[in-house]
Amino acid sequence: MSRTANVDERGPRKCPRAKLVRPPDPLTVVEANVNVGLGNAIYIRGQGDGLSWDNGQRFSRSFGGTWIWTTSKARGKVQFRLLLNDKTCAKGEDFAVEAGKLIEMAPVF
Numbered sequence: 001m002s003r004t005a006n007v008d009e010r011g012p013r014k015c016p017r018a019k020l021v022r023p024p025d026p027l028t029v030v031e032a033n034v035n036v037g038l039g040n041a042i043y044i045r046g047q048g049d050g051l052s053w054d055n056g057q058r059f060s061r062s063f064g065g066t067w068i069w070t071t072s073k074a075r076g077k078v079q080f081r082l083l084l085n086d087k088t089c090a091k092g093e094d095f096a097v098e099a100g101k102l103i104e105m106a107p108v109f
Contacts, residue, residue, distance in 0.1 A: 025072040026100025032082055033106045035065035042067040042107075046080030046094070049073050056086040074099035084109045 028049070032042050043056030049071045051057065059067035071078075078097050082090040082105070090107035097103040 028071050028074040028078060028097060028099050029102040030059075030069045030080065030082075030095075030097060031062075031102065031104045032059060032067040032069075033065055033104065034067070034109075036067075036084055036109070040085055043083045043086040044069050044080050045083060045086075046078060048076065048078035048080075049099075051078065051080060056083050058086075082107045 030044060034042070036042060041061070042059040044059065045051060045053050045056045047053065050073065057069065059069045062068050076099055078099065079094055080096070081094050084090070088109050090109055092108075095103065095105065
């Protein structure tokens with residue numbers, strides 16, 4: 001009895017090349033701890049990472065009175081203000097956060 005090996009007619013198999021994976025960009029996080037009541041939301045306006053002083057980006061609501069805005073596209077410093085319903089600015093000066101860092105705040109409107 002003769003045995004034949006299973007040979008792929010296309011030739012020898014090639015090993016897949018390893019793909020270089022770029023590490024993820026650091027996450028920049030702005031966390032606002034404030035209870036704004038039902039039906040209201042926190043927005044951010046500013047400069048850096050596509051932010052605009054003219055139109056705000058909405059925060060995501062977390063637990064309780066915590067609101068979070070994140071980005072992995074920021075480079076350098078991000079300057080910003082927080083707004084209630086993208087209309088009423090929080091009291092005080094503008095804020096800034098370095099790319100890849102977390103800033104926690106308790107804004108007053």
